[in-house]
Amino acid sequence: MTRSSDRRVEIRRDPLLTEKLVYSVGPQHPSLPSPLELRVQADGELIERITPEVGFMHRGVEQLVTQRNYAQAAGLLSRCEWLAGSNADWLVADAIERIEGITIPARAQWLRTLVLELSRIGNHLFWFGNLGLEAGAYTPIFISLREREMLLDLLEMLSGHRHHHGWIVPGGVRTAPPEDFSGHVRAFCLWFQGRLDEYEDFFSDNAIWINRSELIGTLEPEFAFEHGATGPVLRGSGIAHDLRRDQPYAMYGELDLHVPTGEYGDVLDRYRVRFVEMRESLRIIEHCLAYIDNGELRNAEVNPDFAQMAVSRGEVYTAVESPRGELGLTLVSDGTNRPNRMHLRAPSLYHLFLLDELCRGYLLADLFVIYGSLDIMIGEVDK
Amino acid sequence: MLPMLAILQQRYDMDEARTVWEAMRAWLNTEPLPGLRFSPEVANGIMLVTALLLIFLLELMITIGLQVWERRLMARMQGRRGPQEYGEVTPQRFRRIFMQIGVLIGLPALLYGINYWTGGTAGWQQFGGWIILFFAVGMMGLINRLMILPALGRMQAAQTSVWRFLATLLSLLAWPSLAACGGMLVALLLGFIPKAHIPFLPQLTVLCTVVAFVLYMSYMLRYYWRQGFYDTIKIFFKEDTVPLSADKLLYLIAPILVYLPALLSWVVIPFGVAAVDGQIIYYMIQDLNVGLLLIIADFAMFLVAVIMSGYASNNKYALVGAMREAAMLLTYEIPMLMSLLCVAIFAGSLNLTEIVQRQTMTWGILPLFPAFIIYFVVSLAETNRPPFDLPEAQNELLGGYLVEYSGMRFALFYVAEYSNVFIVSAIMTVCFFGGWKGPMFLGPDGLWLTSLFWFLLKTYAVCFFFIWARSTMPRIRVDQIMFFSWKFLLPASVVVMAATALGVVNRHPWFSANQIAVSDVDVTALQRVTQFQTLTTAEALAVMTVPEKAFFWGYNVLCLFFGLFILMMAWRILFVARRHPQPRREVSWTG
Numbered sequence A: 001m002t003r004s005s006d007r008r009v010e011i012r013r014d015p016l017l018t019e020k021l022v023y024s025v026g027p028q029h030p031s032l033p034s035p036l037e038l039r040v041q042a043d044g045e046l047i048e049r050i051t052p053e054v055g056f057m058h059r060g061v062e063q064l065v066t067q068r069n070y071a072q073a074a075g076l077l078s079r080c081e082w083l084a085g086s087n088a089d090w091l092v093a094d095a096i097e098r099i100e101g102i103t104i105p106a107r108a109q110w111l112r113t114l115v116l117e118l119s120r121i122g123n124h125l126f127w128f129g130n131l132g133l134e135a136g137a138y139t140p141i142f143i144s145l146r147e148r149e150m151l152l153d154l155l156e157m158l159s160g161h162r163h164h165h166g167w168i169v170p171g172g173v174r175t176a177p178p179e180d181f182s183g184h185v186r187a188f189c190l191w192f193q194g195r196l197d198e199y200e201d202f203f204s205d206n207a208i209w210i211n212r213s214e215l216i217g218t219l220e221p222e223f224a225f226e227h228g229a230t231g232p233v234l235r236g237s238g239i240a241h242d243l244r245r246d247q248p249y250a251m252y253g254e255l256d257l258h259v260p261t262g263e264y265g266d267v268l269d270r271y272r273v274r275f276v277e278m279r280e281s282l283r284i285i286e287h288c289l290a291y292i293d294n295g296e297l298r299n300a301e302v303n304p305d306f307a308q309m310a311v312s313r314g315e316v317y318t319a320v321e322s323p324r325g326e327l328g329l330t331l332v333s334d335g336t337n338r339p340n341r342m343h344l345r346a347p348s349l350y351h352l353f354l355l356d357e358l359c360r361g362y363l364l365a366d367l368f369v370i371y372g373s374l375d376i377m378i379g380e381v382d383k
Numbered sequence B: 001m002l003p004m005l006a007i008l009q010q011r012y013d014m015d016e017a018r019t020v021w022e023a024m025r026a027w028l029n030t031e032p033l034p035g036l037r038f039s040p041e042v043a044n045g046i047m048l049v050t051a052l053l054l055i056f057l058l059e060l061m062i063t064i065g066l067q068v069w070e071r072r073l074m075a076r077m078q079g080r081r082g083p084q085e086y087g088e089v090t091p092q093r094f095r096r097i098f099m100q101i102g103v104l105i106g107l108p109a110l111l112y113g114i115n116y117w118t119g120g121t122a123g124w125q126q127f128g129g130w131i132i133l134f135f136a137v138g139m140m141g142l143i144n145r146l147m148i149l150p151a152l153g154r155m156q157a158a159q160t161s162v163w164r165f166l167a168t169l170l171s172l173l174a175w176p177s178l179a180a181c182g183g184m185l186v187a188l189l190l191g192f193i194p195k196a197h198i199p200f201l202p203q204l205t206v207l208c209t210v211v212a213f214v215l216y217m218s219y220m221l222r223y224y225w226r227q228g229f230y231d232t233i234k235i236f237f238k239e240d241t242v243p244l245s246a247d248k249l250l251y252l253i254a255p256i257l258v259y260l261p262a263l264l265s266w267v268v269i270p271f272g273v274a275a276v277d278g279q280i281i282y283y284m285i286q287d288l289n290v291g292l293l294l295i296i297a298d299f300a301m302f303l304v305a306v307i308m309s310g311y312a313s314n315n316k317y318a319l320v321g322a323m324r325e326a327a328m329l330l331t332y333e334i335p336m337l338m339s340l341l342c343v344a345i346f347a348g349s350l351n352l353t354e355i356v357q358r359q360t361m362t363w364g365i366l367p368l369f370p371a372f373i374i375y376f377v378v379s380l381a382e383t384n385r386p387p388f389d390l391p392e393a394q395n396e397l398l399g400g401y402l403v404e405y406s407g408m409r410f411a412l413f414y415v416a417e418y419s420n421v422f423i424v425s426a427i428m429t430v431c432f433f434g435g436w437k438g439p440m441f442l443g444p445d446g447l448w449l450t451s452l453f454w455f456l457l458k459t460y461a462v463c464f465f466f467i468w469a470r471s472t473m474p475r476i477r478v479d480q481i482m483f484f485s486w487k488f489l490l491p492a493s494v495v496v497m498a499a500t501a502l503g504v505v506n507r508h509p510w511f512s513a514n515q516i517a518v519s520d521v522d523v524t525a526l527q528r529v530t531q532f533q534t535l536t537t538a539e540a541l542a543v544m545t546v547p548e549k550a551f552f553w554g555y556n557v558l559c560l561f562f563g564l565f566i567l568m569m570a571w572r573i574l575f576v577a578r579r580h581p582q583p584r585r586e587v588s589w590t591g
Helices: A061-067 A070-078 A086-100 A106-134 A139-159 A181-204 A207-213 A221-226 A231-236 A267-291 A347-352 A355-359 A364-374 A378-382 B002-014 B020-029 B040-077 B090-117 B124-155 B162-191 B201-236 B248-268 B291-312 B316-347 B352-357 B369-382 B407-432 B444-472 B478-505 B519-525 B537-543 B546-575
Strands: A021-025 A037-043 A046-053 A314-322 A325-333 A339-345 B273-276 B279-282
Touching: A021 B316, A037 A364, A046 A355, A046 A364, A061 A070, A061 A339, A070 A086, A070 A339, A086 A106, A086 A314, A086 A325, A106 A139, A106 A181, A106 A267, A106 A364, A139 A181, A181 A267, A207 A267, A207 A364, A221 A231, A231 A267, A231 A325, A231 A347, A267 A364, A325 A347, A347 A364, A347 A378, A355 A364, B020 B040, B040 B201, B040 B248, B040 B407, B040 B444, B201 B407, B248 B291, B248 B407, B273 B444, B291 B316, B291 B352, B291 B407, B316 B352, B316 B369, B316 B407, B316 B478, B352 B407, B369 B407, B369 B444, B369 B478, B407 B444
Parallel strands: none
Antiparallel strands: A021 A037, A037 A046, A314 A325, A325 A339, B273 B279
């Protein structure tokens, strides 16, 4: 099967000059979990153009953080991407550490790696359930959310919070993991392996799902690269780009990472890439567990009160491989305990504006599957 | 061929009143109350109104039941707590088990009472094998329910594996099977006390049974079924909105037109059969010779009404939904017709009762297996059930043609949909699973009950597969549905129909294994074997042996105990309102 044989329909000029339908999908629509409007111009059910209208959830986070201290800024930023909030915590901590030149103890690094990977699995689980709903299957959301509950219990055990952990702070991590934490995580990993196999049996190999996703929404690698796609979307198109491997942070440099890539850049490839990523994350977590029991939690030289921490003048860009792609943070600090300027580079923003290209020539029913395969988080887009 | 026709002729001549409808007509014509006579027109009117009311009530009940059952079953399959199950917490378990044991004792007594009052008798010949079967199924179900499912517990994910599915199915069957087993056993044991008619025993047992049953139902109403009835009541009183830009007339009559064919199809479905004075009465409104044709025509009407609603709503989503429905129904009607034609060719009739009678020896599914598969797939599409629910796709088209409707008009679409599910399952039962046929374990006088039992059992078993498909499959895309029907189902159904026709014409043994049998008539011809004597309690006790006395007292005391217990529970359930807090979520997966 070659790329040219995808299922896109050529859009021709209509000799009858019939009127085009413009569907207004959203901002309230069961398929869009966050407020977003898609103006879909279609010929019957054949999509010709999609215009995303964003801004329904704009909170002005980038302005708000300049009026708050760094601890509060980290909390606000993690509310831009609430399904894997630890990524934003890590970004703020890492930016400060780079400016101040703080070193982090090895145990804290391993713990950070562990939390980031747990967050990744949690995010992908939510994505899986949501994608099932987009495709019209009612069961995946229930089974995946049940697994995610257990994962959130783990994170709650660690940090005291289910979603916005605030556990990664400059110089290390906030608290020590509870007793027998690694045992709990190990039990979860063991158990979750079996659940992943069950998902594969249940959904990945379903003939209807394969038909719905194969060669649908194909994304050319060049196009994806030029338009700033990152993460699983870019990897689904065949470009093995992963910040964890290419620009290692935390303890990823110590790990032997396998970067899964797709072949055709269709919905199925993106789906499979995320599934392999979940297995990879499990492997990484099991690797981390050997190192998290002994050592220092936090660099003793750092001010233990995050809220009072003043950061010296400087500017830095740091990026993390979030579950959706490259989540970057530009921090301009001016020597006080408030950031002068913060900018979040949100992968979802770039992916959302790929939607027009991806959906053109497909049917209305494909729009939702394609949208689900991009895993767009409106909190990141609107900020 | 001629002898068969002769048998048919003979049998049909014997029946004067063939349906409930005609029995009612006869009754109305014979001065039902002293001095009350109806002209034929008035009698017809009364019958029509009564029949419509009956169908409406029946349909509403079955629809609500089906929907509630579906929610509960889907919750079980998805390994979550269903909307009806929030009250089912640990402190309740003890009470629930006692309630179920009460039914376990009570239901057999009911069976015994019915058997007794209808004059039936019981013997090992009729009961033995069934008791063993039911007991085995019940015990397997209990083991699954009480030991294996909790052991799998929260550790297991959704019940998608075959083992999980079987365990669930068996656990659902546990209590009914044990109840049936116990009922038969008790009836059998009491049948073995032929020396005396024990006064008050049947009355007592039946009283206990009725109390137990009503209370168990009230328990179910409290925790499982109540939501369905609340939803129905709520939706009756919701505001009926009409969009300003709608085509008002069409918009308002479309739900009625959707509902009408669903109502009409009930007329020809044979639910069961009864023997009254050596005559057969079918439980159906009208035994039409073109019953199958009527049902196919009803589905065609459904299409018109749906397009009407989609157009009249003046909404893009509704229009697209209606167009999808039109395309899909037109596409799938031809394979449906073809697969039902196979049945008609095989049975030699479009009359549903004759189709059932034709399957006395073998169910139609054996010779007509390919036609059954085609019909099953097509019926999923005809009733808009997942994975073919794209006309009303919730997360693409926001409900499609339903999007502008509210209140009872909206509900009518759903009543029609669930009623269609039941009708389609009933058609499958009639055409492929032998309708009401089955072992008539209650004897000739209990024919009405056993036939209803088998018919409903088979129909709900088919409904189960509809629900299973819903919880398992993603939605198919609109063009793939067309391809599937035109390129696969249509040619396949043509081939299957041709093969069936050739087989029947050439008298292939595969298709001629069925004989027109008269088992229903034979059953009615069975005579009562044992006559009970009428004795007083004292006389009866005087002639009883010791084990019989022990059984007599033990059973009575047991019934009384459970009766009292159930009465107490009834008081608490019905009048002492108590909220049960949500159980604390337990982290059991850490092992």
